Amino acid sequence: MDSSAKISLSTRMMPYLAILQHDMRALWASRLVRLWLAATAVLTLMLALANWSQFQNAPMIASLLFPYLVFPWFFVVVVLGVSPVSGSRAEALADGILSRPISRCGYLIAVWFARVMLVWSVYLVVIVPVIALVTLAKRPVPEDTVTVYGIVTALFLVGLVLTFLVSLGFLMGTLLRKPLLAVVVLIFVWYPISLVLSVFSLEEFSPISLCQAMPTQLRQPWREVEGSSKVNVNKEEMNAFSSLSNFFSVLSPTKPQPKAAKPDFFESKEFKDFSLGWVTLGYGLPTLMTIILATLSFYWRDL
Amino acid sequence: MELAIRTEHLTKIYNQRLIAVNDMNLEVPKDSVFGLLGPNGAGKTTTLRLLLGLQRPTAGRAEVFGKLCGPNAVVVRSQIGYLPTNPKLPGNLRPIEYLDLLGKLSRLPRQVRKPRISALLRAVGLLGATEQRIQTFSTGMCTRLGLAASLVADPPLLLWDEPTAGLDPTARRFTLDLIRELGKTKTVVVATHILSDIDQICDHLGVMHEGRMIFTGSMQDMKKRLRRDGFSLELEGDTDNIRLLVNEVNNLEGIDARLGAGQVLLVRIANERGRSRALAEVLKLIDASNLSLQAVHSGQNATENAYLQLLQEDEAHGFQR
Numbered sequence: 014m015d016s017s018a019k020i021s022l023s024t025r026m027m028p029y030l031a032i033l034q035h036d037m038r039a040l041w042a043s044r045l046v047r048l049w050l051a052a053t054a055v056l057t058l059m060l061a062l063a064n065w066s067q068f069q070n071a072p073m074i075a076s077l078l079f080p081y082l083v084f085p086w087f088f089v090v091v092v093l094g095v096s097p098v099s100g101s102r103a104e105a106l107a108d109g110i111l112s113r114p115i116s117r118c119g120y121l122i123a124v125w126f127a128r129v130m131l132v133w134s135v136y137l138v139v140i141v142p143v144i145a146l147v148t149l150a151k152r153p154v155p156e157d158t159v160t161v162y163g164i165v166t167a168l169f170l171v172g173l174v175l176t177f178l179v180s181l182g183f184l185m186g187t188l189l190r191k192p193l194l195a196v197v198v199l200i201f202v203w204y205p206i207s208l209v210l211s212v213f214s215l216e217e218f219s220p221i222s223l224c225q226a227m228p229t230q231l232r233q234p235w236r237e238v239e240g241s242s243k244v245n246v247n248k249e250e251m252n253a254f255s256s257l258s259n260f261f262s263v264l265s266p267t268k269p270q271p272k273a274a275k276p277d278f279f280e281s282k283e284f285k286d287f288s289l290g291w292v293t294l295g296y297g298l299p300t301l302m303t304i305i306l307a308t309l310s311f312y313w314r315d316l
Numbered sequence: 317m318e319l320a321i322r323t324e325h326l327t328k329i330y331n332q333r334l335i336a337v338n339d340m341n342l343e344v345p346k347d348s349v350f351g352l353l354g355p356n357g358a359g360k361t362t363t364l365r366l367l368l369g370l371q372r373p374t375a376g377r378a379e380v381f382g383k384l385c386g387p388n389a390v391v392v393r394s395q396i397g398y399l400p401t402n403p404k405l406p407g408n409l410r411p412i413e414y415l416d417l418l419g420k421l422s423r424l425p426r427q428v429r430k431p432r433i434s435a436l437l438r439a440v441g442l443l444g445a446t447e448q449r450i451q452t453f454s455t456g457m458c459t460r461l462g463l464a465a466s467l468v469a470d471p472p473l474l475l476w477d478e479p480t481a482g483l484d485p486t487a488r489r490f491t492l493d494l495i496r497e498l499g500k501t502k503t504v505v506v507a508t509h510i511l512s513d514i515d516q517i518c519d520h521l522g523v524m525h526e527g528r529m530i531f532t533g534s535m536q537d538m539k540k541r542l543r544r545d546g547f548s549l550e551l552e553g554d555t556d557n558i559r560l561l562v563n564e565v566n567n568l569e570g571i572d573a574r575l576g577a578g579q580v581l582l583v584r585i586a587n588e589r590g591r592s593r594a595l596a597e598v599l600k601l602i603d604a605s606n607l608s609l610q611a612v613h614s615g616q617n618a619t620e621n622a623y624l625q626l627l628q629e630d631e632a633h634g635f636q637r
Contacts, residue, residue, distance in 0.1 A: 024423050031420035035406075042408060108404050112368050113421040114394035114469070117387050312387055315330075315371040 028115045029123040036127035040093070046131065049089045054139045056080055061143050070157035073147050074164065075227035078171045081136060082220040087203065088196075090175050093128050094182020095195045111316060118308050125183055125304060132175050140168065163231040166289055170230070173296045174220060178203075180303040187307040187314070217288075218295045230289070318346040320473050320503035321367065325376035328362050328527075336362040338527035339376070344520070346381075349499035351514035352507040353623060354524030360507035361401065363524070364475045368398055380473060394422065397466035401478040403458060407451030411442055411461055414450060415468055422469035429468075436464040441490070455482040463494065474504045480513055492517050511623060523626050530630045538622050547595060549581040553607035561605050568597055 185195035321344035328337040337359045344350045365371045369387045378385040380392045419429035440460040480488045523531040565573035570589035576582045585594045
């Protein structure tokens with residue numbers, strides 16, 4: 014009984030797994046992904062080496078995560094999200110795959126998942142070894158109180174933002190059909206996002222705020238009691254990290270520090286009230302919304 | 317009569333501007349080879365895409381084996397093998413990988429998929445090209461792979477859009493033979509504007525013009541629509557003797573003859589006369605003359621004439637609609 018149910022489930026999932034596998038394979042073979050992997054590895058290593066003897070573990074890891082949140086990898090992630098159902102690919106897709114016995118919704122979820130998996134893979138393949146190197150190596154900086162929990166949640170948060178960006182690209186690619194137009198629109202939407210968020214007093218969701226709150230999160234213990242006495246924040250170092258953020262932020266029109274609608278959050282520069290749950294919800298729900306909207310849009314569309 | 321396809325007032329209008337399919341009522345009998353004939357832009361491809369659920373009808377409905385077509389009609393698509401015009405295939409894959417992917421999309425278990433893929437590759441003559449990537453394939457090879465792709469799931473209905481487009485004579489002959497063979501066990505819909513293909517393989521026909529279905533019926537019904545039947549007889553001999561023969565034939569009741577190019581005698585038989593008797597009389601006269609008969613062509617252009625006649629009638633009566 015169990016065996017037949019298992020077979021039927023695997024048979025039911027067979028087309029979606031095939032699409033996932035095919036898409037992942039095609040993505041790994043693409044020049045964009047290979048170049049991105051190489052470039053992200055080089056940049057991460059360069060950042061690590063440049064700040065090797067300057068930053069404690071927390072600001073160092075935060076500085077390594079910064080390119081994924083703000084610039085330049087946001088752009089690559091968006092392009093990866095835009096491509097699957099737009100442009101000339103849509104026609105080939107209709108002829109080859111969507112004329113087969115699979116649902117549009119199933120197809121869309123499968124290719125979205127393939128892209129999310131790819132982005133997470135590239136991101137983790139590069140960042141995890143470098144974080145391990147940074148935290149385990151003997152560096153000429155004061156000892157820091159970065160926790161495993163802090164690292165895992167920080168990686169999760171950045172991954173969540175990347176997932177949101179892929180989904181946003183996905184939605185735009187589905188709605189606008191022309192990949193180039195979708196990318197341009199996304200740049201215009203994403204870059205002034207901090208300004209928009211500050212209007213609604215949601216500054217902590219902006220990628221730069223998230224990045225600035227990252228050292229605090231990295232030092233966060235699993236339980237408050239365990240690490241409450243160990244937090245040792247070096248103010249000078251925080252300022253150095255801030256200036257690094259500001260340097261990168263010059264490349265984007267976003268203000269490095271949004272106007273403080275919540276002084277307790279921004280003015281202290283310690284981001285003590287940073288809420289993991291709140292930020293997860295803040296990126297998770299819009300991600301779900303974009304997938305639902307993309308699916309609806311794709312369902313109503315003629316191929 | 318059991319139907320494979322049935323549409324009721326099927327209409328597709330693009331962006332409130334272009335009427336691609338106009339109030340189409342179509343019935344395709346099961347196990348028939350149905351030719352969907354029409355000039356470019358008549359709406360043939362749109363009709364096939366509506367059946368596949370790749371496009372949504374603006375009005376009306378389409379059914380395949382009694383099931384409603386639509387974007388999420390997975391059951392309908394599981395019964396259709398689709399070959400698009402000049403199929404766009406993933407160039408980075410090899411034929412076996414591509415067919416395996418399509419087999420998985422059709423939920424075929426490995427033990428069914430693998431033997432079928434090799435049988436299909438052998439059938440379409442691509443067994444020697446399994447090492448090559450699809451991007452190195454010629455147009456003909458891509459079409460043959462497309463044919464194999466449409467047959468992977470062994471569906472009871474095949475929708476083939478211009479299957480002979482861009483093929484050399486050998487590949488074209490192969491494709492037409494394949495359609496004829498498949499037509500014995502499956503319903504095959506072939507959309508094309510090549511009349512000779514339709515003439516050779518189809519037993520039923522639908523003629524589309526500017527989105528409208530202006531004729532549906534059997535090939536016999538189509539040919540009957542011609543005002544007059546005719547023959548062309550290729551002769552060899554003295555030109556004067558042929559001219560004499562033309563005069564003699566014209567003296568026969570209800571038969572009109574004239575000399576065509578290259579010693580071809582064109583004979584038209586009036587509707588009230590029996591074709592076989594009239595032809596027998598003409599052949600008797602040829603036998604009596606000093607001419608040798610090289611070939612007899614009967615109704616070679618009948619489909620073409622009937623088709624053009626239909627289009628002309630449709631254009632002439634257009635305003636009455």
